[in-house]
Amino acid sequence: MTEEDMTSGHAEIEFAFLRGTVYLFVFMLSLYLFINSTENSDIYAHTRLIEQLDKGNLVAPHFLYHLTVYGISKISHISFFYISCLVLASCIVLTMVLIERILCISFKETYSNVFLLFISFALMFVSAVYFPLINKYPYVGIWSPNPWHNPTFIAARPFVLLSFYWYSLEMIKKKYFDKWFSIIRISILLVICALTKPNFVLAFIPASMVFCLFFADRKKTMLFKTGLLILPVLGVLLFQFLFTYYYNTNIDSSIRFCFFDVWHVYAQSVPIAILQEAAFPIFLSAVMFSLLWKEKLLIFSWILFIIGLLIFGLLCESGHRKNNGNFGWTHMFCLNILFIYSTIAFLRWVADVQDKNRLFQMKLFLCVSVFLLHFFSGIYYVRYLISGHSL
Template sequence: MGPGSPSVWHNVTLLTVKPLALMSVFYTIRFFAFTQYRYFFWAAAITLLSIFAKPSYIIIFLPALVVYMLFKKYFDKRQLWFASTIILFSLAALVYQYTHEFGKGKDSSIIFDFLGVWSIYTPSVTVSVLMALGLPFLITLFNYQSVKKNEYIKFSWLLVLFAFILFACFAEGGERYSDGNFSWSWHLSLSFIYLFTIIEFFKQYFLMPAVVRYSLLAIMLYQVYVGWYFLVEMINGVAFNSSYDSFPFFFG
């Protein structure tokens, strides 16, 4: 859990919300690009539906949406109506879920706890974040001119920012403290930033200097190898939440 992963597979509700969240990002960006009512409907409907699969997406989507609209100066009537609809219905659903989930007993609560849970799973949160975001950051950096025109990547970076703040600052009190349930937003945001930056990488592949594209490709392939390494280890009986003290350079 320390670095986080864009490909968490063991949580059913996360797997359920992920395609809804992806479609939400897609239709939201399409709506702001074309302001057509069909995109309004699909973006709003799918975004609101995602709350009932898992609220981890909506709690980073809402602040990302507000900041995105402020930066882009999206203030016309239809855009404001879109944002207002999603925000009001989402807040109502979140309040309902909060009162039913955290009102059951005194041991259920949300607490401010800066890096408390995150530090359980990694000796260095800074290193873990750099490991998690290294590839998408480098792709963004070396393709900055094209990324500036890619609204999906820009919105995904906002999701990453608010997911980081959420996981770094909040936790569940009581017996579920160490479960790290505020980390799910972080995992989700990594899925989006990896997906959209990797797509951009291959779109710009032959436009990058050879040393840059081959270096980024090597990092990408190594991450694929690490994923397969842990998959094989889990098939051999290692728990999905096990940790390793060294990088898996080869099977042994």
């Protein structure tokens, strides 16, 4: 074995140790946050739904998370609440693993593994830019790509990320679903997403169609095969709609059109809130506007974000559920995807620029500064929750 091989081996061991330490930290921090969450955290509400499941009552049509916790709890004889916390902390780590993997595949020859690990870490914590002078809370009203209090959002996120990535991979590699396996695996993932929390697929279905229609190379093929892979999840959504608004006699509610009514309840200015939550993607897209059309996945992410924004703004539930803002989860799923793929576009832009002149350096400094504002706002948001404050 040469000295170079030994040095390389030591570097791999050191990185594996660092990686394990970072993931352990994220897991333990998440677990601590969930276990010590306040009563207004959705973890308690969903624990009560699992207790209803234990009595033989199917209360929610998106039952996969509840069923998973119920099954593990029965096998392990650990309470529903503590199993919920363990499952959610594991989902947080799994999401970070997927983000890191996507970054490593995208930049395996460009950036170091250590750098990409810490970018993945940062993406798990970014949140809306918080200004104490105008925002009463670090989350309510300005929302976040990484909400920490909703278990079904957290549980669905790995499947959301993987389904979006696998779908986009068909376009990047110009495969166009040439194998049935590709259609089947994405279709299964979308069904899992819907059965865990259906909000993402509400935006993904129209967004994928819009993208295929205007930006895909083989439009007819992509539209047809996208239609095939979304058929099963459309059936799931129909079941969930009928269960929630027709067959469930405990809920006196329906879906109504509105104009950002729910958001206005929690924010003084919706446009300012949008700027705060998506400052980095907006600023980055403005800075690299001339190159934007080359970044098809960023365009797809923007289409997804805009549709998610419109769903949250223009749809609401009537009755006592109106101000729950349940369509807001669609918006936050899409915001999360937008942040990840904006970061990928940013890293590619930095790597590809040949003339790193003063103008480029100024743009780079401003982009990094805005990203760090999101990151430190997210750290404050987590600290705020750990301190026992309400949302």
